Amino acid sequence: MRVTKLVGILGLSVLGVGCASTGPMSSNEKWHNFDSTNTVALEELTAEQSMVVFIRKPEAVKGSAVNIFVGGEYLTSLQEGGYKVIPLCAAPTNLTAAFTDINLNYPSVREQNNTFDLSQSRIHYFSVTQVENGQPILKALTAQQAKLAMKNTREQVNTLPRVEKNRGCSKVIYQQVHTSQPVIEKYTLAASALFVYSKFGSADVLQKGRDEIAAIANEIKKDETQIGHIAVIGYTDPMGSDAFNQQLSLKRAETVRALMVSHGLSKQKILVEGRGEQDLVVQDCESRFATNKEARNECNEPNRRVEIVTHGLQVQ
Known part of the structure; x- marks a missing residue:
């Protein structure tokens, strides 16, 4: 069984393709940061999947790129005004975020207990927000809140995720165990x-x-x-x-x-x-x-x- 989901983001500004240099590492090296589309694309989900959208509003969080981890696996590095969309298994899932920092203990960040319920046949939105200790966290948004948060944002495409987009998801099993044996x-x-x-x-x-x-x-x-x-x-x-x-x-x-x-x-x-x-x-x-x-x-x-x-x- 396949379920088709359309995530439409209304009222988004049409923005061009942006490029950013890597700063002190190289003045010549550049990367393609954003897709030029202004809507989240149509996605086909299996019955065991949900759509998940991570958003970093312009000027909402001060700091470097925010790394997003799904179940401990790297997904993307969100810059200001960027968002990322991915279908994930509809299951309890650990989602964490951290600023890019060579001195940060990333294994510790990935193991933090931030489990969210990604229910089936739903679209889930998360916004990057900043907390008192200086590190970002993910906050769940309603569809209406996400619509406002995604104004003037574009899809982040500059990094290669390690999260498998089409990984197999466990199906809910009701009667695998039979009782005919004593x-x-x-x-x-x-x-x-x-x-x-x-x-x-x-x-x-x-x-x-x-x-x-x-x-x-x-x-x-x-x-x-x-x-x-x-x-x-x-x-x-x-x-x-x-x-x-x-x-x-x-x-x-x-x-x-x-x-x-x-x-x-x-x-x-x-x-x-x-x-x-x-x-x-x-x-x-x-x-x-x-x-x-x-x-x-x-x-x-x-x-x-x-x-x-x-x-x-x-x-x-």
């Missing part, structure tokens, strides 16, 4: 012991979670000949959008599978599934603690989990 054992891991809050990558797994997964993997290996398959199923609490929760639960399950494989289990034997906010352990947290976010968050703790279920060989 359950041998079920292990339930609390998400708070596994991951940094709202994160899902292998670098975000806490040491306690790593130890638990290692112990489970070693226990499973003892009876591996009796196991038909292993199901790793991720769950979230009901806070946030359905799309965010489904993708977050799936990605966490995929990370747990990768760690189990690193401990010697066969990847082919491990199925993953993201169930999001389905099958809640505690269902009334919202009604019980509607005005108390901290208590509601604590109440939802059992819902945020990853289950590892071992199934026996097929019954004949």
Whole structure:
């Protein structure tokens, strides 16, 4: 299934193509900074993608070019009056920004926790703003705010992104795991012991979670000949959008599978599934603690989990 999206930016000024020198590095070396078009182009998105637009308004942020990172990968260096458009997977995604600076610790910048929910079938706009410590941050905008922010801007085209524009996106899986094989054992891991809050990558797994997964993997290996398959199923609490929760639960399950494989289990034997906010352990947290976010968050703790279920060989 393919979904066509048109991002129309009304009222933009038609600006010419600009060039800028590289300053003290070379007075002769120049690069092509901007595309001359004044609208964001028509894009075809898959059902698993969203359109994302990064904007740096003229004179909004003082400083050098602003580097934009998507999931730790370099996308572009925005100059004043520049914007960048890219289709990304509709999933929880880490987006960070930093001024160009040879002395900056870029690995640290890329690892900052700035996760945004890029829901499916939507266009997401982000504006570069400056904070007190002097470094830029990304602020989500509404479509109306983006329309105003993009006045007198042009698309930035002077750098080569490392973000794959047409990378494959994980599909939300509802029923990959079948239950026709008898359950041998079920292990339930609390998400708070596994991951940094709202994160899902292998670098975000806490040491306690790593130890638990290692112990489970070693226990499973003892009876591996009796196991038909292993199901790793991720769950979230009901806070946030359905799309965010489904993708977050799936990605966490995929990370747990990768760690189990690193401990010697066969990847082919491990199925993953993201169930999001389905099958809640505690269902009334919202009604019980509607005005108390901290208590509601604590109440939802059992819902945020990853289950590892071992199934026996097929019954004949």
